Amino acid sequence: MSEYRIKATGEVKSQDQIKKDNPNVSLPSVWNANVYEALNIDPVLESPQPETTGDYKTVVRDGVEQDAKNNWVYAWAEKDMFSEYTDDDDVVHTKAAQEKKYQTRLDSEKAEEMRNQRNKLLAETDFYALSDVNITDAIKTYRQELRDLPTHKDWPKVDFPEKPS
Numbered sequence: 462m463s464e465y466r467i468k469a470t471g472e473v474k475s476q477d478q479i480k481k482d483n484p485n486v487s488l489p490s491v492w493n494a495n496v497y498e499a500l501n502i503d504p505v506l507e508s509p510q511p512e513t514t515g516d517y518k519t520v521v522r523d524g525v526e527q528d529a530k531n532n533w534v535y536a537w538a539e540k541d542m543f544s545e546y547t548d549d550d551d552v553v554h555t556k557a558a559q560e561k562k563y564q565t566r567l568d569s570e571k572a573e574e575m576r577n578q579r580n581k582l583l584a585e586t587d588f589y590a591l592s593d594v595n596i597t598d599a600i601k602t603y604r605q606e607l608r609d610l611p612t613h614k615d616w617p618k619v620d621f622p623e624k625p626s
Contacts, residue, residue, distance in 0.1 A: 464476075465500075466503045479500060483500065486500075507535055508537070517543060520539050522536070524536045542559075572611070579607050582607055586600055586624075589604075603624055
Protein backbone atom coordinates (compact mmCIF):
# COMPACT_ATOMS: atom_id res chain seq x y z
CA MET A 462 0.00 0.00 0.00
CA SER A 463 1.41 3.37 -1.01
CA GLU A 464 1.93 5.88 1.76
CA TYR A 465 2.68 9.57 1.63
CA ARG A 466 3.88 12.17 4.12
CA ILE A 467 1.99 15.43 4.18
CA LYS A 468 4.69 18.12 4.17
CA ALA A 469 2.65 20.68 6.12
CA THR A 470 1.70 18.41 9.02
CA GLY A 471 4.07 15.44 8.93
CA GLU A 472 1.09 13.07 8.88
CA VAL A 473 1.43 9.83 6.96
CA LYS A 474 -1.57 8.83 4.87
CA SER A 475 -2.46 6.20 2.32
CA GLN A 476 -3.19 7.07 -1.29
CA ASP A 477 -6.90 6.41 -0.66
CA GLN A 478 -6.91 8.79 2.30
CA ILE A 479 -5.25 11.51 0.23
CA LYS A 480 -7.82 11.02 -2.54
CA LYS A 481 -10.63 11.40 0.02
CA ASP A 482 -8.99 14.57 1.36
CA ASN A 483 -8.95 15.98 -2.19
CA PRO A 484 -12.36 15.03 -3.65
CA ASN A 485 -12.38 17.84 -6.21
CA VAL A 486 -8.95 17.05 -7.65
CA SER A 487 -8.62 14.79 -10.68
CA LEU A 488 -5.62 12.56 -10.07
CA PRO A 489 -3.85 10.24 -12.51
CA SER A 490 -3.67 6.51 -11.78
CA VAL A 491 0.12 6.68 -11.54
CA TRP A 492 1.47 9.38 -9.29
CA ASN A 493 4.76 11.13 -10.06
CA ALA A 494 6.80 14.11 -8.87
CA ASN A 495 4.27 16.56 -10.36
CA VAL A 496 1.43 15.02 -8.33
CA TYR A 497 3.58 15.03 -5.19
CA GLU A 498 4.34 18.70 -5.68
CA ALA A 499 0.71 19.63 -6.40
CA LEU A 500 -0.52 17.79 -3.29
CA ASN A 501 2.44 18.96 -1.17
CA ILE A 502 3.35 15.38 -0.22
CA ASP A 503 6.40 13.12 -0.23
CA PRO A 504 6.23 9.41 -1.02
CA VAL A 505 7.17 7.07 1.82
CA LEU A 506 9.45 4.27 0.65
CA GLU A 507 9.61 0.85 2.23
CA SER A 508 12.80 0.08 4.12
CA PRO A 509 13.91 -3.36 5.25
CA GLN A 510 12.88 -4.44 8.72
CA PRO A 511 16.05 -4.88 10.80
CA GLU A 512 16.85 -8.03 12.77
CA THR A 513 16.37 -8.03 16.52
CA THR A 514 19.39 -7.70 18.78
CA GLY A 515 18.33 -10.41 21.23
CA ASP A 516 15.85 -12.97 22.41
CA TYR A 517 12.34 -11.89 23.39
CA LYS A 518 12.53 -8.75 21.27
CA THR A 519 10.50 -7.71 18.26
CA VAL A 520 10.86 -5.00 15.64
CA VAL A 521 7.80 -2.88 14.89
CA ARG A 522 7.01 -0.11 12.47
CA ASP A 523 7.49 3.26 14.17
CA GLY A 524 6.47 6.03 11.80
CA VAL A 525 8.73 7.43 9.12
CA GLU A 526 12.16 9.04 8.97
CA GLN A 527 14.46 10.55 6.39
CA ASP A 528 17.30 8.41 5.11
CA ALA A 529 20.76 9.59 3.99
CA LYS A 530 19.33 10.55 0.57
CA ASN A 531 16.53 12.62 2.17
CA ASN A 532 13.88 10.08 1.16
CA TRP A 533 11.09 9.39 3.62
CA VAL A 534 11.27 5.72 4.62
CA TYR A 535 9.73 3.39 7.20
CA ALA A 536 11.19 3.86 10.67
CA TRP A 537 11.62 0.79 12.88
CA ALA A 538 11.87 0.38 16.64
CA GLU A 539 12.95 -2.62 18.66
CA LYS A 540 10.74 -3.43 21.63
CA ASP A 541 10.64 -6.09 24.30
CA MET A 542 8.07 -8.78 23.54
CA PHE A 543 7.02 -8.87 27.19
CA SER A 544 6.65 -6.44 30.06
CA GLU A 545 5.45 -6.76 33.61
CA TYR A 546 1.77 -6.07 34.13
CA THR A 547 -0.98 -6.58 36.66
CA ASP A 548 -4.20 -8.17 35.42
CA ASP A 549 -7.77 -7.37 36.46
CA ASP A 550 -7.49 -9.81 39.40
CA ASP A 551 -4.41 -7.94 40.73
CA VAL A 552 -2.11 -10.81 39.71
CA VAL A 553 1.34 -9.59 38.72
CA HIS A 554 2.73 -11.20 35.56
CA THR A 555 6.49 -10.71 35.48
CA LYS A 556 8.51 -10.30 32.32
CA ALA A 557 10.66 -13.29 33.32
CA ALA A 558 7.64 -15.56 33.83
CA GLN A 559 6.20 -14.58 30.44
CA GLU A 560 9.55 -15.21 28.74
CA LYS A 561 9.81 -18.63 30.41
CA LYS A 562 6.29 -19.60 29.31
CA TYR A 563 7.01 -18.44 25.76
CA GLN A 564 10.32 -20.33 25.63
CA THR A 565 8.63 -23.46 27.00
CA ARG A 566 6.11 -23.26 24.17
CA LEU A 567 8.87 -22.79 21.58
CA ASP A 568 10.81 -25.74 23.01
CA SER A 569 7.67 -27.89 22.95
CA GLU A 570 7.00 -27.01 19.32
CA LYS A 571 10.64 -27.74 18.42
CA ALA A 572 10.50 -31.07 20.26
CA GLU A 573 7.35 -32.04 18.33
CA GLU A 574 9.03 -31.12 15.05
CA MET A 575 12.13 -33.12 16.00
CA ARG A 576 10.04 -36.15 17.06
CA ASN A 577 8.25 -36.09 13.71
CA GLN A 578 11.58 -35.97 11.87
CA ARG A 579 12.97 -38.78 14.05
CA ASN A 580 9.88 -40.91 13.40
CA LYS A 581 10.26 -40.34 9.66
CA LEU A 582 13.90 -41.44 9.80
CA LEU A 583 12.96 -44.52 11.81
CA ALA A 584 10.21 -45.38 9.34
CA GLU A 585 12.74 -45.20 6.50
CA THR A 586 14.67 -48.06 8.14
CA ASP A 587 11.72 -50.11 9.42
CA PHE A 588 12.09 -52.65 6.62
CA TYR A 589 15.49 -53.65 8.10
CA ALA A 590 13.66 -54.90 11.19
CA LEU A 591 11.54 -57.42 9.27
CA SER A 592 12.17 -61.05 10.26
CA ASP A 593 13.47 -62.03 6.81
CA VAL A 594 16.04 -59.22 6.56
CA ASN A 595 19.53 -59.32 8.05
CA ILE A 596 19.97 -56.07 9.95
CA THR A 597 23.53 -54.77 10.33
CA ASP A 598 24.94 -53.61 13.63
CA ALA A 599 25.36 -50.14 12.12
CA ILE A 600 21.62 -49.91 11.33
CA LYS A 601 20.75 -51.29 14.79
CA THR A 602 22.93 -48.62 16.39
CA TYR A 603 21.49 -45.88 14.16
CA ARG A 604 17.91 -46.84 15.00
CA GLN A 605 18.71 -46.97 18.73
CA GLU A 606 20.37 -43.54 18.55
CA LEU A 607 17.22 -42.18 16.88
CA ARG A 608 15.00 -43.70 19.59
CA ASP A 609 17.27 -42.28 22.32
CA LEU A 610 17.25 -38.69 21.01
CA PRO A 611 14.38 -37.44 23.23
CA THR A 612 16.33 -38.46 26.33
CA HIS A 613 19.42 -36.44 25.30
CA LYS A 614 20.28 -33.69 27.80
CA ASP A 615 20.06 -30.99 25.08
CA TRP A 616 16.77 -32.23 23.55
CA PRO A 617 15.30 -30.80 21.33
CA LYS A 618 18.42 -28.89 20.33
CA VAL A 619 20.30 -31.93 19.02
CA ASP A 620 21.66 -33.18 15.71
CA PHE A 621 20.35 -36.33 14.12
CA PRO A 622 22.79 -39.23 13.86
CA GLU A 623 24.34 -40.01 10.47
CA LYS A 624 22.52 -42.79 8.64
CA PRO A 625 24.93 -45.60 7.73
CA SER A 626 25.18 -46.55 4.09
